[in-house]
Amino acid sequence: MKLFNLPDLGEGLQEAEIVTWQVKPGDSVQQGQLLLSVETAKAIVEIPSPEAGIIAKCYGEDGDIVQVGDPLVEFRIESGTATAPPPQPKREDPGAVVGEVKSGAEVIRERPSEISNRAGGGIKATPAVRALAKQLDVDLSIVTPTGPKDTVTAADIQRVAKILAEVGPMELLRGVRRSMARSMAQAHAEVVPVTLFDVVDIQHWKTGEDVTVRLIRAILAACEAEPALNAWYDAHAIGRRLLKKVHLGIATDTPDGLFVPVISDVGQYSAGQLREQLDQIKQAVKERSIAPDRLRGNTFTLSNFGTIAGRHANPVVVPPTVAILGAGHSYDAVVAVNGEPHVHRVLPLSLTFDHRAVTGGEAGRFLGVLMQSLSE
Known part of the structure; x- marks a missing residue:
């Protein structure tokens, strides 16, 4: 007998959940034939057979969580000599x-x-x-x-x-929700979060204005004026890397959990192209067909939670990023215009930053430029 163990799936992932088996004991398989599908924190991955042979045993059932290096399949070798499966580690x-x-x-x-x-x-x-x-x-x-x-x-x-x-x-918790739980625990353990709150007057916006696209353009302007918030922080080296291009993570709510697909170099797109990118990643997340490389590498994050409910929040900064902007639900408020009270539409904003890497002044200037962009 010969064992095939769960291989290293990359991205530092150490476990996966079995989604469905495509083979059963007694089946004859060819090299490269699909054995099973597993779900990681990033995506659903199909695992092919490393060789041709006959399946003697499948380890695990649908829904089981397996660790990298755990046995998945036992192949029957030509000699037909049976060997006992390796002893499983005892849990004392x-x-x-x-x-x-x-x-x-x-x-x-x-x-x-x-x-x-x-x-x-x-x-x-x-x-x-x-x-x-x-x-x-x-x-x-x-x-x-x-x-x-x-x-x-x-x-x-x-x-x-x-x-x-x-x-x-x-x-x-499984799959995406399991990954989210671990990310949130890491963020809580490492990040020193501070949140700035404010509201911006958007009364002048045209009817049907694309709020997400406006927010993205404003984030670009703010990152250019204050690059400290478009960065990665290294807790071990106690240092930061300022990045020239903005790779924007878009927090996306789904029944399976929170996804954060990334639009790489978001500044290269026009307003119309940004809407196309947003629609594409939203559909890909919905279908669970988004490529793993589109779920990593963000340098800044946007959470437009106001499309669901809520005005202000304390968005969570996930390492190695150092900042996240939350946009709440817009509402009518009384504002002063030339000393006179008027009812205008306002948009609440919540900017959380990691105070290990970003100063209050840097965060304040960032938010100021962002609000100025939204006011234009």
């Missing part, structure tokens, strides 16, 4: 105990353990309580301890188990 459970699990009514006399493990590193709980948590499928890290010296008790486990039973089963 430090909370497991031998013996009967005590009920919450019993007094637990064991010494609380603070052994670090995936279910609750550094959490004070006796072995019996850890076993009860395992039995009731309760993650110790989400339990608020009420015992002496912040020790988790059996009653704490039972309380949380009852709550979890009421809210329903766990829904694991």
